[in-house]
Amino acid sequence: MTRVLLLGESWFVHSIHQKGVDSFTTSEFTLGGAEFVVALRGRGHEVRHVPAHEIVDVVPGTGAQLRELADVVVVSDVGANTFQLPPATFTRSLAQPDRTVVLRDFTAAGGGLLMVGGYLTFAGIDARARWGRTPLAEALPVTVLDRDDRVELPAGAAxxxxxxxxxxxGLPATWPALLGLNEVLARPGAAVLAECAGHPLLVVGAHGAGRTAAFTSDLAPHWAPPGFTGWAHYPTLFDRTVRWLSGEEIA
Structure with a gap:
């Protein structure tokens, strides 16, 4: 059983409703990624999903401490600011651990790291995700571009x-269509396992004693439509990815 820590894949929405001259607001919190969590738990993995606003409370101050919590860490659709600007630093000017360094050190010491795409991973929308400017960048099997890296594929691409x-x-040669991804460059020595629209989709590599992977599209909507999340091989793809990242030799 692999201990998986899923970080991010959550969001708040604050909406303004206008009806004639009157308006009111509503707020909603969504914890996404259910398809991914169900798939991994169904294959026997222990999965803890930490929403974005709880990351600084859960991710400890050193890579060694993080190794006590997880075998594999998945960062999904949450920007580097969440890891580098905890409230103590941003609001009270107190020094705190750089949790992008924690992730890097966790990997170098033998942990597995998977970064999943989205509007706030890799470079992200308007380059706001900023992962390429963090110490973790050197551990990733891909080079993060220093610009808005979205590749929107509204018509779908297989x-x-x-x-x-x-x-x-053993997976099929062609997979169900995706609706977008983050553009990256595979690092020398990394292995590209899947492509989409001419771009790397799944890339694996190593950092220190650990293993790393990048899946540059979503693991759930919106870039991953129901045809992909409901694909018969979806659980197999991410089960094997997680087991390989944990150091297991897959037959």
Whole structure:
């Protein structure tokens, strides 16, 4: 059983409703990624989902402490500011651990790290995610672009499997369509396992004693439509990814 810590994949929405001359507001919190969590738990993994606003309270101050909590950490659709600007630093000017360093050190010491795409991972919308400007960038198997890196594919584009690797062995050559991804560059020595619209989709590599992976589209809506999240091989894809990241040798 692999201990998986899913960080992010949550959001608040504050809406303004206007009806004639009157208006009112509503607020809503959404914890996404249910498809991913269900898929991994169904394969026997222990998954803890930490919403974005709780990350600084859960992620400890050192990589060694994080290794006590998880075998694999998944960062999904949450920007670097959440890890580098805790309230104590932003509002009270108190020094705090840089949790992007914590993630890097966790990986170097043998942990597994998966970054999943979205509007606030890799570079993200308007380059606000900022992951390429953090110490964690050196641990990723891809180079993060220093600009808005979204590749919007509203008509859908079907990913294709590339090469031969235990994570993707036996999966179909063509996968269900996705609606977008983050543009990245695979690092020298990393292995591209799948592509979409001519861009790397799934890339794996290593950092220190640990293993790393980048899945540059969503693991859930909106870039991953029901055809992808409901795909028969969706649980297999992420189960194998997590097991490989944990150091397991997959037959």
């Amino acid at each position: 990913p294709t499997r590339v090469g031969d690797h235990p994570v993707t062995a």
